[in-house]
């Protein structure tokens with residue numbers, strides 16, 4: 557099902573994000589994760605596209621597999637990395653032929669070892685260009701990325717948010733955010749976009765369940781996300797006790813998601829990292845608390 561049609565019928569959605577497995581063993585792990593998480597009734601599942609643009613075939617394979625095996629709508633991530641516009645158009649044909657109707661249009665990060673993103677000659681320089689290309693094709697619903705704390709390449713958070721506004725203007729039906737860990741920047745982003753576009757756009761928070769404080773610190777250092785003081789104060793003293801930190805981390809994530817949903821977030825997109833336990837615990841706790849459909 558196209559996500560623009562699905563969003564028209566749902567105030568709130570639940571979705572999971574997976575990445576293409578790197579080897580046969582990882583395939584089994586993903587299969588098991590799908591088996592555990594699909595009974596929770598996700599509205600859609602998204603599948604990432606490798607940083608260097610190298611997992612093109614695998615992304616398609618996993619999306620096709622999920623749709624065929626579970627009947628759940630799946631969305632392929634797609635980046636501008638290492639592809640000309642002609643190659644992207646050929647990929648649209650391939651994806652359409654595979655029954656894919658939804659694309660998450662991204663600029664992409666630079667391939668490993670490169671500090672800056674360099675557009676391919678004859679390709680797209682920004683997600684806005686890719687959105688133009690997909691919109692012209694007309695066969696796909698388009699989702700884009702959003703950054704509650706601003707994108708690290710843009711020194712101005714509000715200038716970055718204006719580019720998000722532009723992505724909506726060019727045809728994105730929704731945005732999914734980068735991970736973040738407190739509600740305020742999300743609320744500020746939503747207010748900015750609503751004020752500028754005159755409409756409450758669908759901006760779905762991307763949620764990384766916290767299970768390990770050291771891993772959280774590494775992740776935030778890499779992507780520029782902030783660890784809120786309250787989360788640090790709760791988790792840092794437990795950092796070397798894996799059971800205690802996991803329990804407290806999930807509790808922090810549940811409280812954060814409650815704040816977001818109470819503030820009117822149109823659902824949650826959970827970065828499941830191809831594992832099911834933390835994502836399932838989070839969804840179950842939020843449903844028991846009555847804040848997630």
Ligand SMILES: Cc1cc2nc3c(=O)[nH]c(=O)nc-3n(C[C@H](O)[C@H](O)[C@H](O)COP(=O)(O)OP(=O)(O)OC[C@H]3O[C@@H](n4cnc5c(N)ncnc54)[C@H](O)[C@@H]3O)c2cc1C
Nearest residue numbers: 604605607633662663664682683701707709710716719734
């Ligand atoms: C939900 C989600 C899923 C992701 N999945 C993947 C994945 O599968 N594979 C992958 O490689 N990466 C993925 N990423 C990472 C993403 O590719 C990077 O964060 C990338 O650096 C930015 O992508 P974007 O689409 O937001 O870029 P853009 O919207 O193009 O923004 C990039 C930078 O340029 C600025 N900008 C935007 N448009 C313009 C314009 N027209 N002119 C001038 N400046 C502009 C922005 O402010 C920003 O600083 C994902 C990110 C998110 C949030």
